[in-house]
Amino acid sequence: VAIFVQIDSASWRSPNYDRHNDGSPVLITPAGLLLHSSEGTQASDLPWLCSSRSLVSSTYYINRAGAIYQLVADNHRAWHAGVSSYDGLVDWNLAIGIELEHRAGQGAYPPAQLAALEQLCRAKIAQYGILRERIAAHRWVAQPPGRKLDPSDWSDADLRRWIARLFQPQIRRFVATYTTPIYESREHPDTVALNGRAVLLPGDVFEVDQDAGGWLHLANGVGFIPAGAAKEQL
Numbered sequence: 391v392a393i394f395v396q397i398d399s400a401s402w403r404s405p406n407y408d409r410h411n412d413g414s415p416v417l418i419t420p421a422g423l424l425l426h427s428s429e430g431t432q433a434s435d436l437p438w439l440c441s442s443r444s445l446v447s448s449t450y451y452i453n454r455a456g457a458i459y460q461l462v463a464d465n466h467r468a469w470h471a472g473v474s475s476y477d478g479l480v481d482w483n484l485a486i487g488i489e490l491e492h493r494a495g496q497g498a499y500p501p502a503q504l505a506a507l508e509q510l511c512r513a514k515i516a517q518y519g520i521l522r523e524r525i526a527a528h529r530w531v532a533q534p535p536g537r538k539l540d541p542s543d544w545s546d547a548d549l550r551r552w553i554a555r556l557f558q559p560q561i562r563r564f565v566a567t568y569t570t571p572i573y574e575s576r577e578h579p580d581t582v583a584l585n586g587r588a589v590l591l592p593g594d595v596f597e598v599d600q601d602a603g604g605w606l607h608l609a610n611g612v613g614f615i616p617a618g619a620a621k622e623q624l
């Protein structure tokens with residue numbers, strides 16, 4: 391399943407990744423996803439991560455508004471983990487590094503930023519077959535233990551729950567804008583679902599676990615409705 395994520399890969403690029411002596415990039419296969427908080431703001435974070443003087447970078451940067459910038463290619467070894475080892479992976483620079491614009495004390499991450507992070511993680515999990523245990527917080531992998539605390543304002547328990555959710559179908563909330571029958575299948579759209587109500591009325595709110603080919607599949611399993619009859623509740 392291809393997941394569409396809007397990524398700005400042009401505005402900011404970092405030179406901080408491994409190269410061979412001839413200058414060509416060392417190519418890797420991403421081994422996981424490593425989450426960071428920048429402990430700064432975009433205005434200073436992006437120039438720093440993209441400066442050859444800083445010797446640090448990340449693969450992606452997500453600002454508080456949810457815009458995603460790609461600084462380094464997925465198959466280049468960006469410099470975000472430092473000395474690291476966790477759960478059998480000894481170099482977490484081999485993971486895709488994701489920096490979140492966030493400072494300790496700012497509290498909960500904005501919903502738009504979390505939504506962008508979730509979309510990006512889901513896309514990379516699908517693209518590279520990344521395992522659940524290869525998604526980690528910087529503080530879990532940094533050596534020696536205690537060297538890093540990020541991502542800040544995100545407890546281990548909450549983060550583990552959030553990671554577990556990435557491996558469940560994504561449930562999105564929609565609201566019906568037109569009266570529409572619920573169809574049992576897309577192949578035979580004349581068959582109305584018999585279980586429960588057979589129509590959705592304008593204003594009905596419902597959950598969707600699949601959005602493809604012009605159809606929305608209801609998360610309760612009853613059937614499909616045409617995508618044009620509803621809009622997502624954000």
Ligand SMILES: [Zn+2]
Binds near residue numbers: 425426427528538540
């Ligand atoms: Zn970090």
